[in-house]
Amino acid sequence: MHICEEEKLMGHLGVVLYEYLGEEYPEVLGSILGALKSICNVIGMTKMTPPIKDLLPRLTPILKNRHEKVQENCIDLVGAIADRGSEFVSAREWMRICFELLELLKAHKKSIRRAAINTFGFIAKAIGPHDVLATLLNNLKVQERQLRVCTTVAIAIVAETCAPFTVLPAIMNEYRVPEMNVQNGVLKALSFMFEVS
Structure with missing residues (x-):
């Protein structure tokens, strides 16, 4: 889609996926989060629809989900936002995410723990x-x-x-x-x- 210069369509797809963040099936939710992360990476944080300031608060409760695919994709998306779009989110919201990240340090999968650890660094860079x-x-x-x-x-x-x-x-x-x-x-x-x- 990016090669075909369909950024507008990707933005629309981002809105559609955002509306499905309440999905109850973990495999599907994990794929939705992965797709949102890919869209963020391609069109960038400034052009992202929905805006990052609306997207991140919806991700905070999803961090509590215990399914590994959901955890991994959610933490990767939060990390990408913390790294490249931190200015769109308040310091209070970042601290809320920090407390949720502490729980992810208990994850069985090493890649989830590693992503959570790196996200602490991105958040520290953003808010001090x-x-x-x-x-x-x-x-x-x-x-x-x-x-x-x-x-x-x-x-x-x-x-x-x-x-x-x-x-x-x-x-x-x-x-x-x-x-x-x-x-x-x-x-x-x-x-x-x-x-x-």
Whole structure:
């Protein structure tokens, strides 16, 4: 469609797909999200219909869906918007998405966890690292090891995206918390940070 210069038709298709975001069958919903992501990538965030400011709030509740195809395509679409269309969405909405992303760090599929981690970096680039970092540092207190490891990698990605000096003071301050999991998480985040940088 892009080669045939049918951008208007793709915009119309975007509206039709947007109206089907309430689809209850996960396989179908996953395909709809994948198609929306492709349309966003081809026609761009500024020309996207429906507008990104309307699309993203509809995606936030879909992040709770536990079906892997839905999770993967939804997080990829949210990540693409965070990377290339973040200015169309309020900081409050991005923080709402951050809290939903924490749950996706528990996903069984590695590609979903990796996409969620990268999306934290895109969101931090969009709204600044401080609120995103506070959310992630708070997540180091949980009991699940996999969740803590993914959180430390996400902290390192935020540091890489926003420059290490913007997050180092908060990370070092968190090390003072007299809790083994938090201190280990901080040290792991620092090692990942210097590994990535």
